[in-house]
Amino acid sequence: MAVYNIKSPGLGSVGSYQVSGKPFVSGAINVATATAGPLGPLEISFPSVTRWITITNHDTTSDGDVKVAFSANGFDTNNYFTVSQDKGDYTNTMTQRLELKVTSLYLTGACTNCDVIAGLTGIDTIEITNNWSGSSGIG
Amino acid sequence: MSVYNPGPSGLGSAGSYQVSGKPFVSGGIDVNAATSAGTPLEITFPSITRWIVIKNVDSTVGKNVTIGASLNGLAGDNNFVVEYDKGDYRNNSSTPRFELRLSKIYLTGSSTNVDVIAGLTGISVNELPNNWTGSVGVG
Numbered sequence: 001m002a003v004y005n006i007k008s009p010g011l012g013s014v015g016s017y018q019v020s021g022k023p024f025v026s027g028a029i030n031v032a033t034a035t036a037g038p039l040g041p042l043e044i045s046f047p048s049v050t051r052w053i054t055i056t057n058h059d060t061t062s063d064g065d066v067k068v069a070f071s072a073n074g075f076d077t078n079n080y081f082t083v084s085q086d087k088g089d090y091t092n093t094m095t096q097r098l099e100l101k102v103t104s105l106y107l108t109g110a111c112t113n114c115d116v117i118a119g120l121t122g123i124d125t126i127e128i129t130n131n132w133s134g135s136s137g138i139g
Numbered sequence: 140m141s142v143y144n145p146g147p148s149g150l151g152s153a154g155s156y157q158v159s160g161k162p163f164v165s166g167g168i169d170v171n172a173a174t175s176a177g178t179p180l181e182i183t184f185p186s187i188t189r190w191i192v193i194k195n196v197d198s199t200v201g202k203n204v205t206i207g208a209s210l211n212g213l214a215g216d217n218n219f220v221v222e223y224d225k226g227d228y229r230n231n232s233s234t235p236r237f238e239l240r241l242s243k244i245y246l247t248g249s250s251t252n253v254d255v256i257a258g259l260t261g262i263s264v265n266e267l268p269n270n271w272t273g274s275v276g277v278g
Contacts, residue, residue: 082166136185
């Protein structure tokens with residue numbers, strides 16, 4: 001007798017990216033404190049694979065930039081991007097909706113007030129080994 | 140007996156563009172240094188892109204970066220400029236999320252701090268051997 005054995009969606013499950021995401025929000029992150037001294041980059045782990053992510057920098061101080069990478073190594077290998085401090089006008093303090101499938105991201109910098117917003121799929125994080133670490137463009 | 144033997148995804152594989160991308164980030168790029176050496180800077184992606192974003196983080200007046208999809212395009216008119224970070228609402232220092240399938244891009248200009256962010260498909264760059272070079276609009 002045939003048995004219908006439904007499985008969890010995999011990383012290439014198109015439908016999982018076509019539906020809107022389950023929300024994930026981590027707000028008012030003090031990156032400066034969390035990464036001070038020997039602490040190293042701050043890791044934000046997602047409970048499932050993301051469909052998209054957005055990072056906002058609310059810090060208004062002149063050196064309050066935050067750098068974002070997808071592995072801790074990425075900061076040493078120039079595989080990161082910068083979200084500038086809030087200059088009080090419509091500048092680059094919020095990323096676009098970056099449609100990326102990741103299980104975590106890493107933050108470093110002097111920003112004292114950052115938000116991470118993500119739309120999550122239902123895909124288990126074990127589908128991405130080490131969050132792409134070691135890949136070209138990740139570090 | 141017939142054997143189902145799925146090959147790798149091709150350039151027209153719709154599902155590859157419907158799922159979110161694998162991240163690729165190259166940050167803090169000193170385009171000025173490369174340009175001063177006499178050669179445009181080539182950014183090569185490990186697989187075909189689903190989308191790309193280019194940010195000019197340099198806030199020094201006039202430190203722009205010019206982008207093309209081929210060397211010919213940079214030398215001719217098939218290129219566009221991402222201006223320096225002016226810190227105001229007219230800011231053109233970040234592109235929108237361009238949904239383009241590319242295997243590489245070329246940068247030139249005087250900016251000392253450029254970020255390239257991309258979402259990658261799983262499609263091999265062999266599917267696009269010349270990165271559209273010679274096509275109308277690419278150069």
